[in-house]
Amino acid sequence: MWIVLFIAGLVGLLAVWEIWICEGAHLGRRAVVFLYDLTARRYERIKCFDPAWERQYLGEPFVRTLAGLHGARVLDAGAGSGRLARAVLPSTAFHGVITHLDASRKLLQVGRELADSPQTHWVQGWAMPLPFSDSTFDAVSSLEMLEFTPRPRAVLHELIRVLRPGGWLLITNRIGWRSRLILGRTFSPQAFRSLLREAGLVSIDVYPWQVEYDLAWGRKPYSDETRMQSKRAGVST
Numbered sequence: 001m002w003i004v005l006f007i008a009g010l011v012g013l014l015a016v017w018e019i020w021i022c023e024g025a026h027l028g029r030r031a032v033v034f035l036y037d038l039t040a041r042r043y044e045r046i047k048c049f050d051p052a053w054e055r056q057y058l059g060e061p062f063v064r065t066l067a068g069l070h071g072a073r074v075l076d077a078g079a080g081s082g083r084l085a086r087a088v089l090p091s092t093a094f095h096g097v098i099t100h101l102d103a104s105r106k107l108l109q110v111g112r113e114l115a116d117s118p119q120t121h122w123v124q125g126w127a128m129p130l131p132f133s134d135s136t137f138d139a140v141s142s143l144e145m146l147e148f149t150p151r152p153r154a155v156l157h158e159l160i161r162v163l164r165p166g167g168w169l170l171i172t173n174r175i176g177w178r179s180r181l182i183l184g185r186t187f188s189p190q191a192f193r194s195l196l197r198e199a200g201l202v203s204i205d206v207y208p209w210q211v212e213y214d215l216a217w218g219r220k221p222y223s224d225e226t227r228m229q230s231k232r233a234g235v236s237t
């Protein structure tokens with residue numbers, strides 16, 4: 001009897017850990033997306049986004065980084081309900097189009113209802129591989145997605161692949177005690193910075209952003225910058 005109760009308790013704890021803390025991250029990408037589809041209609045209530053905060057700490061820095069680039073092509077990977085668009089589009093200094101990619105059809109539908117405009121596209125698809133050619137975008141963002149993907153390092157490389165040389169990546173890194181429980185999917189702040197550097201980005205800046213996330217910027221170098229860096233490091237190209 002005790003052994004049955006013990007096993008049932010253990011299974012219950014494992015289920016809480018995997019579903020509540022890890023959001024299905026170790027059960028495969030379809031499980032993650034199934035859970036997002038299931039909660040899509042409650043997502044905005046759960047997240048309690050503050051529009052003024054989002055504009056100040058997400059939209060404005062993003063628009064400043066694009067520096068008025070006309071016709072800017074932006075990808076938001078793991079876009080969910082269109083959070084980036086809602087933070088960026090109110091700015092009159094943004095002159096571009098945001099392509100939202102997410103595997104959850106239902107969350108994308110919520111995004112369309114909240115943020116559809118002539119400056120947005122909505123694509124249902126996976127982050128790995130991304131359905132875009134190399135160097136397609138001037139900026140790529142991925143907020144709160146990396147830790148839910150089966151191979152975060154490979155996904156990072158994929159995000160950089162579709163970024164043009166000179167373009168910016170904006171990406172979150174999960175921090176805090178819960179991040180340590182999402183085994184094999186998260187990085188310490190130091191490890192994340194190294195990961196971005198090893199992936200070839202330059203001008204890297206990582207700083208605290210939300211209770212559970214750091215925000216990181218990195219620029220994809222032009223090829224002559226890469227040559228200069230290799231020369232400085234003593235590697236011939």
Ligand SMILES: C[S@@+](CC[C@H](N)C(=O)[O-])C[C@H]1O[C@@H](n2cnc3c(N)ncnc32)[C@H](O)[C@@H]1O
Nearest residue numbers: 036078079080083102103104126127143144145
């Ligand atoms: C926590 S939500 C973040 C949504 C949005 N970026 C935000 O900050 O509100 C994570 C999103 O990543 C999407 N996602 C998770 N794994 C994915 C994958 N492998 N490919 C594409 N989207 C994925 C989920 O469907 C979900 O919309």
